[in-house]
Amino acid sequence: xxxxxxxxxxxxxxxxxxxxxxxxxxxxxxxxxxxxxxxxxxxxxxxxxxxxxxxxxxxxxxxxxxxxxxxxxxxxxxxxxxxxxxxxxxxxxxxxxxxxxxxxxxxxxxxxxxxxxxxxxxxxxxxxxxxxxxxxxxxxxxxxxxxxxxxxxxxxxxxxxxxxxxxxxxxxxxxxxxxxxxxxxxxxxxxxxxxxxxxxxxxxxxxxxxxxxxxxxxxxxxxxxxxxxxxxxxxxxxxxxxxxxxxxxxxxxxxxxxxxxxxxxxxxxxxxxxxxxxxxxxxxxxxxxxxxxxxxxxxxxxxxxxxxxxxxxxxxxxxxxxxxxxxxxxxxxxxxxxxxxxxxxxxxxxxxxxxxxxxxxxxxxxxxxxxxxxxxxxxxxxxxxxxxxxxxxxxxxxxxxxxxxxxxxxxxxxxxxxxxxxxxxxxxxxxxxxxxxxxxxxxxxxxxxxxxxxxxxxxxxxxxxxxxxxxxxxxxxxxxxxxxxxxxxxxxxxxxxxxxxxxxxxxxxxxxxxxxxxxxxxxxxxxxxxxxxxxxxxxxxxxxxxxxxxxxxxxxxxxxxxxxxxxxxx
Numbered sequence: 288x289x290x291x292x293x294x295x296x297x298x299x300x301x302x303x304x305x306x307x308x309x310x311x312x313x314x315x316x317x318x319x320x321x322x323x324x325x326x327x328x329x330x331x332x333x334x335x336x337x338x339x340x341x342x343x344x345x346x347x348x349x350x351x352x353x354x355x356x357x358x359x360x361x362x363x364x365x366x367x368x369x370x371x372x373x374x375x376x377x378x379x380x381x382x383x384x385x386x387x388x389x390x391x392x393x394x395x396x397x398x399x400x401x402x403x404x405x406x407x408x409x410x411x412x413x414x415x416x417x418x419x420x421x422x423x424x425x426x427x428x429x430x431x432x433x434x435x436x437x438x439x440x441x442x443x444x445x446x447x448x449x450x451x452x453x454x455x456x457x458x459x460x461x462x463x464x465x466x467x468x469x470x471x472x473x474x475x476x477x478x479x480x481x482x483x484x485x486x487x488x489x490x491x492x493x494x495x496x497x498x499x500x501x502x503x504x505x506x507x508x509x510x511x512x513x514x515x516x517x518x519x520x521x522x523x524x525x526x527x528x529x530x531x532x533x534x535x536x537x538x539x540x541x542x543x544x545x546x547x548x549x550x551x552x553x554x555x556x557x558x559x560x561x562x563x564x565x566x567x568x569x570x571x572x573x574x575x576x577x578x579x580x581x582x583x584x585x586x587x588x589x590x591x592x593x594x595x596x597x598x599x600x601x602x603x604x605x606x607x608x609x610x611x612x613x614x615x616x617x618x619x620x621x622x623x624x625x626x627x628x629x630x631x632x633x634x635x636x637x638x639x640x641x642x643x644x645x646x647x648x649x650x651x652x653x654x655x656x657x658x659x660x661x662x663x664x665x666x667x668x669x670x671x672x673x674x675x676x677x678x679x680x681x682x683x684x685x686x687x688x689x690x691x692x693x694x695x696x697x698x699x700x701x702x703x704x705x706x707x708x709x710x711x712x713x714x715x716x717x718x719x720x721x722x723x724x725x726x727x728x729x730x731x732x733x734x735x736x737x738x739x740x741x742x743x744x745x746x747x748x749x750x751x752x753x754x755x756x757x758x759x760x761x762x763x764x765x766x767x768x769x770x771x772x773x774x775x776x777x778x779x780x781x782x783x784x785x786x787x788x789x790x791x792x793x794x795x796x797x798x799x800x801x802x803x804x805x806x807x808x809x810x811x812x813x814x815x816x817x818x819x820x821x822x823x824x825x826x827x828x829x830x831x832x833x834x835x836x837x838x839x840x841x842x843x844x845x846x847x848x849x850x851x852x853x854x855x856x857x
Contacts (some may be wrong), residue, residue, distance in 0.1 A: 314369035333666025335584035356382035380837030393475035450499035464507035540576030572687030803844035
């Protein structure tokens with residue numbers, strides 16, 4: 288029997304159910320939402336943690352449609368958990384008009400383009416309610432304004448007040464207050480921060496929300512999603528009835544993302560449960576409230592690969608779906624203290640951070656704790672422990688899993704490559720040509736001191752570190768033999784001309800700083816014993832220098848010997 292398709296990129300609830308995709312039942316989210324009766328609810332979760340799908344589910348559950356397909360919508364929930372929750376909940380199906388707005392596509396390069404995209408989304412939602420224009424209960428002025436907004440011809444003030452206007456029109460025609468759903472409200476704000484037009488975007492979004500959520504007597508309730516809560520002073524000015532549910536809250540904790548039970552059930556269904564340890568190492572590690580959560584996007588992507596090939600390798604799927612600009616900017620702007628903290632994290636350690644749930648993008652770099660809070664609420668860190676001290680909540684945070692660790696490491700390596708491309712390493716090559724191992728070591732030590740190191744994969748790190756620096760010369764060719772096995776040295780550097788010089792470098796990673804010199808000499812001896820330089824000699828190079836280098840954290844030791852014909856070192 289054919290298995291259900293995996294819902295890669297499917298975020299429309301009706302499509303999910305009607306097309307027969309595998310659905311992890313999160314419909315009891317509706318019950319909890321009705322039980323807790325929040326007027327305006329803001330759910331903050333990382334990107335790709337099924338926020339859009341959950342809002343789509345709410346729309347299909349609550350919406351009383353004008354075209355009369357409510358019976359079809361009820362069928363969507365047959366066999367799901369909410370259908371068994373009782374009449375108290377199922378009786379509220381198809382009971383409210385719904386305004387559904389997404390801002391997730393507002394990622395343009397300029398404010399004008401971003402504003403146009405937000406205006407376009409608003410116009411599209413007005414178009415979805417165009418049946419209202421047939422009602423004699425709306426005035427001609429209201430109909431003209433409605434049509435202008437739908438056609439994209441209204442002014443900025445009309446668009447900033449458009450959601451309240453639409454809910455008023457709905458109330459005048461139906462006599463019902465509106466359920467408002469706003470998805471990824473902070474995408475245009477994040478985009479504007481990195482694009483340099485933050486203030487203009489804040490002003491528009493603040494006006495849009497203030498009229499729709501604060502002074503709107505036609506509002507039944509609202510559910511908003513985003514990555515993080517932007518401070519009230521910035522966006523939610525005076526919105527005293529705003530109920531924020533973040534990854535810290537115990538409420539609703541299992542409805543955004545997959546629990547371990549969800550993941551195990553999916554893997555058994557597709558017959559790939561033998562790969563559960565890899566799934567857990569790479570995509571688990573989040574804690575929402577007190578619930579262990581897996582990244583749903585990455586779980587589905589890896590499951591898809593495993594179903595095709597049970598031996599498929601895991602990959603960092605999330606890196607391509609979530610903006611990593613904040614990691615890049617953090618590393619580029621990091622002072623020595625921040626670099627040390629990043630090293631602690633990438634090497635599996637933790638940081639203690641005081642919780643600040645309300646920040647602005649402009650405040651991210653004003654103090655270190657704002658930065659770590661931002662990374663926590665957006666999914667780049669997770670909590671290992673939560674505690675209360677001196678009237679404040681503190682978190683012990685860490686990198687969640689291997690997938691996110693690769694994002695840090697890849698970003699660090701890119702930053703390192705970009706940085707060394709701007710530097711001149713002629714003094715390093717001059718020292719190498721002179722056989723001045725002490726000076727070579729001093730130069731490498733200075734570079735190590737300024738970079739960010741990850742020691743859990745130390746051999747690869749130091750190899751990439753040294754190869755990257757050596758590759759900056761225009762006068763030498765650098766070949767990395769890291770993947771070539773034991774028959775070759777780690778790095779070969781050679782002049783394009785056989786009359787020029789060539790170098791063989793072997794790297795060791797020491798267990799302690801006291802072992803550096805001995806390990807560097809051990810590396811040099813390995814060059815001799817395994818005849819690494821003979822290949823260069825066979826090519827025709829006469830002047831061959833051999834370097835043994837040993838590393839321990841931020842320290843290195845370098846020793847040198849000249850390779851003589853006959854294979855001896857001197």
